[in-house]
Amino acid sequence: MSRVKSAAAGLAALISTVILPAAASAAQCGNDGSGFSAWLSEFKREAAGNGISPSVVDQALANVSYSRATIRADRGQKSFKLSLDQFMQKRGGQVIISRGKKLRAQNARLFQSIEQRYGVPAGPLIAIWGMETGFGSFLGKEHTLSAVSTLAYDCRRSDYFTNQLYAALQLVERGDLSPAARGAAHGEIGQTQFLPVNVLKYGVDGDGNGHVDMVRSKADALASTANFLRGHGWQPGGGYQPGEVNFAAIQGWNAASVYQQAIAIIGAEIDGN
Numbered sequence: 001m002s003r004v005k006s007a008a009a010g011l012a013a014l015i016s017t018v019i020l021p022a023a024a025s026a027a028q029c030g031n032d033g034s035g036f037s038a039w040l041s042e043f044k045r046e047a048a049g050n051g052i053s054p055s056v057v058d059q060a061l062a063n064v065s066y067s068r069a070t071i072r073a074d075r076g077q078k079s080f081k082l083s084l085d086q087f088m089q090k091r092g093g094q095v096i097i098s099r100g101k102k103l104r105a106q107n108a109r110l111f112q113s114i115e116q117r118y119g120v121p122a123g124p125l126i127a128i129w130g131m132e133t134g135f136g137s138f139l140g141k142e143h144t145l146s147a148v149s150t151l152a153y154d155c156r157r158s159d160y161f162t163n164q165l166y167a168a169l170q171l172v173e174r175g176d177l178s179p180a181a182r183g184a185a186h187g188e189i190g191q192t193q194f195l196p197v198n199v200l201k202y203g204v205d206g207d208g209n210g211h212v213d214m215v216r217s218k219a220d221a222l223a224s225t226a227n228f229l230r231g232h233g234w235q236p237g238g239g240y241q242p243g244e245v246n247f248a249a250i251q252g253w254n255a256a257s258v259y260q261q262a263i264a265i266i267g268a269e270i271d272g273n
Helices: 008-018 033-049 054-061 068-075 084-090 093-106 108-118 122-133 144-153 155-173 196-202 218-231 247-253 257-271
Strands: none
Touching: 033 054, 033 144, 033 155, 054 144, 054 155, 068 144, 084 093, 084 257, 093 108, 093 122, 093 257, 108 122, 108 218, 122 218, 122 257, 144 155, 155 196, 196 218, 218 247, 247 257
8 A cells, every 4th residue: 555544543453453562662753864763773672572583673674764755755645635537647547447457357367266255356456456556567666664664763653653663573574574675655565555564464375375475476465455355344246336335445445535436436447337
């Protein structure tokens, strides 16, 4: 998810079920980069004390730095203020529809198996896949652990992103996130852009290789996206346009109304509805 997908308050209960109870950091947050190094040193001590292997902490955070690009992105999410028509044009809605129809046909067996398991049809999954990363063609260029660490340090949503940072460390520990990984500005991971907590909560091994690889495996990314939607109330066979039963699950994916509407429109076109 190339932006934060829902408000921190709405995910508080979810986070508490996944992350260690002591995850909230006592290290001093800041509103510029001047205190980041001191904060990082303190966080490393706290993480080790909260059950993360010291070797994992050292490995994961060895090359972390304060990301000004992340802060700029966090303060300037302007595309969500566009009209629906403007948003569709800016994000290439018709291109996503055209290419999405072809990808649906080319990957028919994969999408059929996902729908059988989770009840989510191809259309909204392909719409999200195309909207987030151009079907995996651009996953983002920011160092993932630096992005998450920067937002954990930043005072605006420090507790929320401290939990995301603990989740990222757990993904490194289990071999599902490289310390060198790059992605979107808020630390979202992979072809459909999951925040780390959501990888832990909803990530599934769609290709059966024993790992949840959101970056290199489209099967993992798409199955995980379907699992996320199912976890947010998706009902098999239900509609997903505004006012229909499954639109709320799309709202769970992204809090921006214009994004939700775009996914519903693009998905319906791809599904032939």
